[in-house]
Amino acid sequence: MVSTSDGSGSGRSPQERTRRQRNVSRRDAVVVFLLIAIVLVAASNWYLAHTHHAGSYHLQTSALFDALQASLGGQTILQSTVSGSTGDQTDAYLLSSICGGCTRSNQGRKKACFDFVLAEKDKLGWNATILEAAINVGKQHKECEVCDPAKCLSYYHVYEDEENNNHHRAKFKYWRFDRSAPQFSNPTTFYLNSIPSELRIPPSRFGDIGLYFQEMHNYTLDKQLTGMPYLLEYNPGLVVIPPREKAKLPKEAYYLMSLRVTPANNCFDAKVYSDLPKDVWEAVYHTGSNYLGLALLDEHYQIIDGYEIVLEMDTQLDLRRKTNVGSALSPTFMDYRLFVFNGGIYLHANADTVVVTQLNLSTEGRGDHEGIVYCDSIYENHNSEGLYKTSLPQEEMDKPCKMKSLYGGEKLKVAINSQFRTIWSGGAYGKNYALFSIPNVTHPDAPDSVYAEIDLFPHHVHQIVPNEHNVISRRQVFERIWKPGTKKRRNYPIDVANERVVKTVGNVTENRLEIPLPSFFNVDSHENWFPGSKAPFKEAAHGGACCVSFSRHELNLGGTRSNHNDSESLLVGIGHTKVTWKPWYSKGSVPQNQKDQVPHTHYVSLFYAFDPHSPFEVRARSGYFCLGHVPMTRNEYADAEGGRVNPYSVLTRNRNLSQNFVTFDCPQMHFVSSFIEKADDSSKTIIGYGLNDCTGRLVEVDKKDIVRLLYPEPSEMVFDRSDEN
Numbered sequence: 165m166v167s168t169s170d171g172s173g174s175g176r177s178p179q180e181r182t183r184r185q186r187n188v189s190r191r192d193a194v195v196v197f198l199l200i201a202i203v204l205v206a207a208s209n210w211y212l213a214h215t216h217h218a219g220s221y222h223l224q225t226s227a228l229f230d231a232l233q234a235s236l237g238g239q240t241i242l243q244s245t246v247s248g249s250t251g252d253q254t255d256a257y258l259l260s261s262i263c264g265g266c267t268r269s270n271q272g273r274k275k276a277c278f279d280f281v282l283a284e285k286d287k288l289g290w291n292a293t294i295l296e297a298a299i300n301v302g303k304q305h306k307e308c309e310v311c312d313p314a315k316c317l318s319y320y321h322v323y324e325d326e327e328n329n330n331h332h333r334a335k336f337k338y339w340r341f342d343r344s345a346p347q348f349s350n351p352t353t354f355y356l357n358s359i360p361s362e363l364r365i366p367p368s369r370f371g372d373i374g375l376y377f378q379e380m381h382n383y384t385l386d387k388q389l390t391g392m393p394y395l396l397e398y399n400p401g402l403v404v405i406p407p408r409e410k411a412k413l414p415k416e417a418y419y420l421m422s423l424r425v426t427p428a429n430n431c432f433d434a435k436v437y438s439d440l441p442k443d444v445w446e447a448v449y450h451t452g453s454n455y456l457g458l459a460l461l462d463e464h465y466q467i468i469d470g471y472e473i474v475l476e477m478d479t480q481l482d483l484r485r486k487t488n489v490g491s492a493l494s495p496t497f498m499d500y501r502l503f504v505f506n507g508g509i510y511l512h513a514n515a516d517t518v519v520v521t522q523l524n525l526s527t528e529g530r531g532d533h534e535g536i537v538y539c540d541s542i543y544e545n546h547n548s549e550g551l552y553k554t555s556l557p558q559e560e561m562d563k564p565c566k567m568k569s570l571y572g573g574e575k576l577k578v579a580i581n582s583q584f585r586t587i588w589s590g591g592a593y594g595k596n597y598a599l600f601s602i603p604n605v606t607h608p609d610a611p612d613s614v615y616a617e618i619d620l621f622p623h624h625v626h627q628i629v630p631n632e633h634n635v636i637s638r639r640q641v642f643e644r645i646w647k648p649g650t651k652k653r654r655n656y657p658i659d660v661a662n663e664r665v666v667k668t669v670g671n672v673t674e675n676r677l678e679i680p681l682p683s684f685f686n687v688d689s690h691e692n693w694f695p696g697s698k699a700p701f702k703e704a705a706h707g708g709a710c711c712v713s714f715s716r717h718e719l720n721l722g723g724t725r726s727n728h729n730d731s732e733s734l735l736v737g738i739g740h741t742k743v744t745w746k747p748w749y750s751k752g753s754v755p756q757n758q759k760d761q762v763p764h765t766h767y768v769s770l771f772y773a774f775d776p777h778s779p780f781e782v783r784a785r786s787g788y789f790c791l792g793h794v795p796m797t798r799n800e801y802a803d804a805e806g807g808r809v810n811p812y813s814v815l816t817r818n819r820n821l822s823q824n825f826v827t828f829d830c831p832q833m834h835f836v837s838s839f840i841e842k843a844d845d846s847s848k849t850i851i852g853y854g855l856n857d858c859t860g861r862l863v864e865v866d867k868k869d870i871v872r873l874l875y876p877e878p879s880e881m882v883f884d885r886s887d888e889n
Contacts, residue, residue, distance in 0.1 A: 256343040257687070259335040259884060261295045263316030264685025267695035269308055277301065277308035278696030294691065310681070319681065322878045335884045338690040341768050341821060342828040344881075345789040346870055348851070348863035352465040352807035353794055354423065356397050356457055358472050358572025363395045367811050374436050381444045391453030392427035396812060399424045399854035400862060401502040402838040405460075408507045412526050414471070416462045418843045420509060420525070421852075422500045423457035423860055425474050430833060431815040431858035452484060454495035455570060456511075458578060463843065465806060465850075465862050471527075473573035480567055481583060482543035483657045496658055501709070501837060503599045506611045510599065510630060511580070516645055517594040518616070519584040519661050520630050524564060526577040533579050539565035558635060561664070584661040585633045589626040589672055590618040592645045598710035598737055599630075602776050615780075618672060620705045620739045620772060621679050625780045627669040634665045673779040682770070683874055684787040684881040693824050700762045700823055701741045701788065708769060709839035710737030712849050713776070714867060719875070721868045734773040734783055736870060738836045738851065741788075742767045743823070766821050767833045771874055786873040787881075790821050790830035791853050794861060807862075816855040831855045838862075 262281075269277040284304075285297035295313075302312025310316040313334055322334075369376040380392050401422035405413060409420075428451050430437075437445060460471035478484040478496035485496065497513040502523075504510070509523045526532035542565055543556070561583035587597060601612035618624040641662045642654045688694050688701060715733045745764040748754050768788035775781045794813040795802035801809060819832040838852035842864065849870065852862050876882060 256340060258338040258690050258692075260338060260691055261313070261335060262298050262691050262695075263310050263313055263336050264338060264689050264882075265310030265316050265319060265681045266298055266302070266308065267689040267691060268685065268699065269310055269681065276696035276699075277305070277311055278691070280305060280308060281311060282696070317878075317883065320878045320882045322883065336685070337882060337884055338685050338687045338693075339787060339881070340687055340828060341788055341790040342792065342830045344684065344686065344787055344873070345791055345830075346865045346873060348865045348869075350465070350862075350864040351794070351805050352862045353801070353805060353810050353813055354397065354400065354421070354459075354467065354860050354862075355808040355810040356423070356425070356459065356467075356472055356474065356572070357808070358474060359395050359397070359425070360571065363393060365394050365396075365812070370432075370815065373432050374439060377436075377440060377448055378444050381447045384447065391451050392447055394427055395425055395453075395455075396427070396429050396431070396858060397423040397425045397457050398857055398860040399499055399835055399837040400852035400860040401500055402461075402840055402850060402852045402862065403502040403504045403509060404840060404843045406504050406507045406509065409509055409525050412530060412532055413460060414468060414527065416468060417460040417471070418463045419461040419465070420502060421459050421461055421467075421862075422502050422511070423459070424499055424854075425455040425457040426495070427451050427453055428495075429858050430819060430856045431812055433818045450494055452495055454478075454497055456497070456500050456513075458576065460576060467808065470575040473569050473576045473578060474571040475567050475578060476570045477567065478658075480539040480543070481661075482540075483584075483661060485656055485658070499596065499835075499837065501599075505599070505601045505614050505630065512597070512599060513584075514595045515584075515586070515658055516662060517590065517592060518587045518597045520587060520599070520666065521584045522581040522631065524579040524581055526579070528575045528577060533566050533577055536564050536566050536579055539567055539580070541565075556660070558664075561660075581631070583664065585630065585664045585666045586662050587616050587626075587628060587666045588644065589616055589628070589668060590624070594618060596707045598707040599628075600711040600735065602735075605777070613669075617707050617710055617737070620707060620737075621703060621782070621785075623675040623679070623774060623780055623782050624672050625778070626672045629667040629669065632667040634667060636663055636665055638663065675774075675779055675781050677781050679782050680784055682785055682787040683876055686768075686788045687826070688788070688823055694762070700743045701768060702744060703741075705739035705741040705770060705772075708738045708740045708836035709852070711735040712737075712839060712841050712867075714773065714871070718847075718867050719773075719871055721871055733776060735776050736771060736773045736839075736874070738769055738839045739772055740767055740769045740836060742833075761824055763822060765833065766823065767831075767835060768821070769834065769836055771870055773874055784874045789873070790828060791834045791836070791851070791861075791863070792830045793817055793855065794859070810859050812859050813855075816858050819856050833857060 262278075266281065267276075267278045280301045281294065281297045284301050285292055285294055288297055288300070298311040299313070302309045302315055305311075310319055313336075316336070317334060365373070365376065377392075380394060383389070383393060384391065403420050405417055405420050410417065428449055437448065440448065456475045456477055458473050458475070459467045462468055483496050497515055497519075499514050501512045502509060503512060509525070510520055511523050512518060512520045524533070542560060542563070564579050564581045566577070566579045587594065590597065598617040599614065600617065601614045604610040604613050614628055614630055616626050616628050618626060638655070638659055641659050645654065645662070689699065694700050712735070713733050714736050719734060743762060743764045743766050749759055749764055768790055770786050770788055772785040773783050775783065793816050794805055794810075796814055801813070816831050821828040821830050821832050821834075833854075833856050835854040835857075836851060837854060837860075838850070840850050842848040842850055847867055849865050849867060850862055851865055852860065854860050873881075
């Protein structure tokens with residue numbers, strides 16, 4: 165049979181014509197549907213909202229759009245409700261008729277509440293709405309009762325008129341991470357002048373940094389070096405200098421700051437690193453060169469000239485693992501932090517787990533360290549040929565010793581009161597413990613009790629005695645650290661410190677009450693993003709920095725209701741969580757688009773508040789937020805930024821936080837490393853954080869602004885019930 169050429173299909177069989185007509189009808193329906201959707205979205209009602217930050221906007225979902233979505237049987241239509249660009253013109257939050265408590269409740273179990281909602285919707289049929297399903301689940305499952313909007317509003321202290329069913333009109337807010345951070349002032353950036361200029365990455369090489377990394381690696385091989393020959397400083401720790409130490413320092417010194425000083429960095433676009441040859445990549449990331457930077461700051465957070473020093477602590481204490489030239493080596497210490505207990509300054513670092521020692525500061529010419537020997541004279545060459553079969557006698561390691569400066573140190577002198585001790589309370593995988601102290605209730609004249617915060621959710625806390633230890637054997641260290649599948653032998657220098665187990669009092673405590681829901685919710689938990697068990701960020705947050713005491717009066721500032729009725733204060737800290745790497749990221753069978761939608765190693769932070777006594781019940785926690793970049797115009801800071809100009813600050817925008825193909829105006833990795841009360845002003849706090857393992861920054865935050873996030877006014881942060889909804 166010869167078909168005609170007029171396109172009518174008259175020469176086709178009836179079955180062929182029917183199939184063709186059906187395909188055309190489907191295609192036409194799709195086109196018409198898309199045109200209708202585009203028109204409706206374009207007609208959506210945008211309006212200026214009163215939001216958490218001045219100048220912020222949010223998208224008001226139109227009734228027409230809701231009706232269209234309902235007509236499709238609840239099928240999701242993704243709107244461009246959050247802009248992918250950064251800056252002040254992006255929407256502050258998304259709206260939904262579903263409470264954020266529903267999309268995040270029951271996390272950590274096999275099935276989250278929102279998973280029940282989806283199952284209920286399927287059960288109700290194609291014409292049921294997601295809200296109807298959520299209401300049913302809220303009534304059917306006690307642990308998911310916040311899925312019912314009325315219960316959710318009640319949880320967040322909004323009591324509706326049940327007779328009028330006004331709760332069905334409420335729209336719940338889901339905040340952008342870069343619009344839910346506390347307001348801050350006096351931002352300050354740091355740059356250590358003591359680091360030689362030849363150890364700085366030249367700005368002229370920022371454009372071909374991959375080639376620069378390869379050249380530096382070749383240089384280390386040629387010169388027989390064990391670390392890349394450049395340094396950056398970030399992750400600032402901070403304490404107010406206590407009176408006993410302040411008496412030995414210049415009168416203008418208010419704060420002691422610590423910095424991680426290392427070649428390891430994430431300043432540049434991720435592709436720069438992924439394109440490096442494997443040996444160069446390992447040399448950049450797995451470097452044994454992780455030094456401690458210390459500096460005295462005045463009341464305005466400026467480094468006092470001459471009072472900065474960079475220390476190579478692991479080498480002087482004979483704790484650094486031996487390595488060959490050019491080989492990759494994980495550092496002995498990472499992410500130094502500072503704490504003050506009972507009038508002393510303590511240094512804390514991540515090693516195999518967490519180690520701690522007490523610092524002893526002085527200045528050139530005072531003589532405070534007379535009679536104290538240098539650390540390397542005690543530890544160096546104790547064991548021949550790099551073998552660590554025996555340790556120094558404990559009494560030798562309990563003696564104070566002075567540290568030699570690697571860079572700087574003209575005026576600032578540093579000693580430690582003993583070899584490091586190890587906090588084993590969280591096991592071999594512990595890191596980033598926050599340390600805090602509270603007065604001894606039973607013996608007011610006794611020293612404060614010191615605690616290590618091991619985990620946040622659940623809240624695990626252990627009382628420690630940081631200046632005392634018990635000794636375990638090298639074999640016991642091995643048994644605690646050994647992982648199945650690894651070599652069944654271990655003899656590392658750091659085990660000298662691992663044998664010195666910090667004394668503890670009692671057992672690790674755990675909160676007995678359920679951890680409260682976040683005080684507000686973020687875009688990641690929106691029904692069109694990652695609700696229920698799809699949550700990208702780990703629920704079990706890690707410690708970042710703690711603790712600042714908030715009195716009952718401070719906890720009730722600025723609100724229209726009583727946030728905290730108890731007579732006692734609460735301790736407030738900052739935790740962090742991230743999207744963790746999982747094996748499927750490395751599988752070629754997983755579409756790249758799926759990996760790009762939920763990029764790993766992206767960080768957010770939160771505030772949390774807990775009782776200042778055992779079992780340290782968590783009373784409140786905020787939603788997530790991120791802290792921002794240093795504002796710059798070309799290579800110059802904005803007028804508000806204080807401190808020394810750090811040329812690396814311009815680099816942090818190479819890597820921004822992103823999820824669900826949306827980019828936020830903050831670093832991919834902001835890492836809070838200190839949180840303290842401001843000296844001489846108890847109404848303010850100071851937050852120190854690192855930006856993309858590249859630079860460090862301090863910002864001031866009023867306590868009342870932290871309270872606004874822990875106990876927000878519901879209409880400001882939780883829900884919107886304007887007439888336009």
